[in-house]
Amino acid sequence: MLRRILSAALAAGLLAGVLVSVLQAVTTTPLILQAEVFETGGGVHDHTGHDHSAPLPAEPEAEDVVTRTALTATANLITGVGFALLVVGAFALSGRPVEGREGLLWGLGGFAAFTLSPALGLPPELPGTIAADLASRQAWWAFAALGAAGGLGVLAFGKGWWRLPVGLALLVLPHAVGAPHPDAFGASAPAELVGQFVAKSIVVSAVFWAVLGWLAGGFFKRFA
Amino acid sequence: MTNTTASSSSRSLSRTETLAAALVAMLLGSFLVYGAGFANAQALHDAAHDARHAFSFPCH
Numbered sequence: 001m002l003r004r005i006l007s008a009a010l011a012a013g014l015l016a017g018v019l020v021s022v023l024q025a026v027t028t029t030p031l032i033l034q035a036e037v038f039e040t041g042g043g044v045h046d047h048t049g050h051d052h053s054a055p056l057p058a059e060p061e062a063e064d065v066v067t068r069t070a071l072t073a074t075a076n077l078i079t080g081v082g083f084a085l086l087v088v089g090a091f092a093l094s095g096r097p098v099e100g101r102e103g104l105l106w107g108l109g110g111f112a113a114f115t116l117s118p119a120l121g122l123p124p125e126l127p128g129t130i131a132a133d134l135a136s137r138q139a140w141w142a143f144a145a146l147g148a149a150g151g152l153g154v155l156a157f158g159k160g161w162w163r164l165p166v167g168l169a170l171l172v173l174p175h176a177v178g179a180p181h182p183d184a185f186g187a188s189a190p191a192e193l194v195g196q197f198v199a200k201s202i203v204v205s206a207v208f209w210a211v212l213g214w215l216a217g218g219f220f221k222r223f224a
Numbered sequence: 225m226t227n228t229t230a231s232s233s234s235r236s237l238s239r240t241e242t243l244a245a246a247l248v249a250m251l252l253g254s255f256l257v258y259g260a261g262f263a264n265a266q267a268l269h270d271a272a273h274d275a276r277h278a279f280s281f282p283c284h
Contacts, residue, residue, distance in 0.1 A: 001238075002245035009249060020278075028278040068274065075272035078260040079279060085253025092246035095239075115280060124280035137282035138262055201278050 005092055008219035009084035016212040017080030021073040023207060027200040029072065032127060035189040035197070039128035080212065083110065087216050094157065103217015104210060109152050111209035115202060117148035117171075121179025124201040128188035132180035144174040 087106055091098045098106070118141045125131060151170030154163060187194055260272050261281040269276075269284070276283040 001242050002248060005245055005249040009253070024274070024278045029274050032274050032277055071271040072274040075260045075275035078256050079275060082253045082256030082258075082260060085249045085256065089246040089250035089253060092242050092249070095242070119280055122280070122282060125277065125283065127277065127284075131282070134264075134282060134284060141282055142262075197277075201280055204278060205280070 001092060004220070004223045005085070005088045007223050008216055009088040010081055011219045012088070012212055012215035013081030013084030014077055015080075015215055016084065016208055017073070017077035019211055020080065020204060020208040021069075021076045023204045024072065024076070025069065027204055028197060029069075031193060031197045031200065035126040035128055035193060038188045038190070038193075080208075083114070083209075084212055084216050086110075087213060088220055090153075091216070091220050097221075098217045099221040100214050100218040103220065104214040106217065107209045107211070107213015109149075109156075110213060111206050113148040113152060114145050115205040115209065117174070118144045119198075119202060120144070120175060124198050126187065126189050126194050126197050129194070130182050130184060130186040132182045136180040140174065140177075140179045143177070144179070147171060147174040 087103075087110055090106065091103070096102070121144055122131075122137055122141060131137060147170050151167045151172075153167075154170060155167035158167060259268065261276055261279060263269075273283065
C-alpha cells in the first residue's frame with residue numbers, strides 16, 4: 001500500500017508541479033517582478049535590507065532569470081509532491097475506492113482547505129506589503145488550513161448528529177479567532193497590482209488543486 | 225481484500241497496514257510542504273520565494 005501511495009503521489013505531484021510552474025510563469029511571477037521594482041526602486045528583490053542608494057540594474061540578468069525560474073519550478077515540484085502525498089494519504093485513510101472523478105472532488109476540497117480558508121484571513125501577498133509578524137501568520141495559516149481540512153472531512157465522512165455542528169465549528173473556528181493583522185495597511189505596489197495578484201494566484205491554485213486531485217485519483221486507481 | 229472468504233483478522237491486518245502507510249505518506253507530505261512553504265532558512269526562503277507568494281504561503 002505504501003508503494004502504491006508513494007507512486008501515485010509522486011506521479012501526480014510532479015505533473016501538477018510542472019503545470020503550475022508554467023501557469024505561474026505567465027500569471028503571478030511577472031506581477032511579483034513588477035512589485036519588486038516598486039519595492040526597491042528597480043532591480044533585484046532582497047530581504048536583507050533595502051538600500052535605496054545602491055546602484056540597481058534596470059533589468060535582471062538573463063542568467064538570473066533562468067536560475068530563478070528553475071528554483072521556483074523546483075519549489076513547485078516539491079510543493080506538488082507534498083500536497084499529493086497528503087491527498088493520496090487521505091484517499092487511503094478514507095478506505096473508499098477513488099478514481100479520477102472522485103479525486104477531482106478531493107482536489108477541490110484541498111483547494112478550499114489550503115487556498116480559500118487561509119486566503120480569507122491572509123490574502124495572497126505581493127512583496128512589499130506591510131504584514132504582521134511572520135511566525136504568527138504562518139501559525140494562523142496552518143490553523144486555518146487544518147481547521148478547514150478537518151471540518152470538511154467531518155462533514156463528508158462523519159456519522160452521527162454531531163457531524164454538522166462539529167464540522168462547521170472546525171471550519172469557522174480559525175476565522176472566529178481571526179488572522180494576525182498589522183496595525184497599519186500599506187504596500188509599495190499599487191492596489192490594482194495587488195488585486196490582480198490575489199485573483200491570479202487563487203485561480204492558478206484552483207487549477208493546480210483540480211488537476212492534482214484528478215491525476216492523483218487516476219494514478220491511485222491505476223497503481224492498485 | 226476482494227476475496228470474500230478472507231478472514232476478519234487478515235482484513236483488519238491489511239486495514240492497519242493501510243492506515244500506517246497513509247500516515248507515513250501524510251507525514252512525508254507535511255515535511256515537504258513545510259520545507260517548501262514554511263522553513264525559515266534564508267537559502268530555502270530565497271529559492272522558494274516566488275512559489276511561496278503564488279501559493280499564498282505567508283512569506284516575509
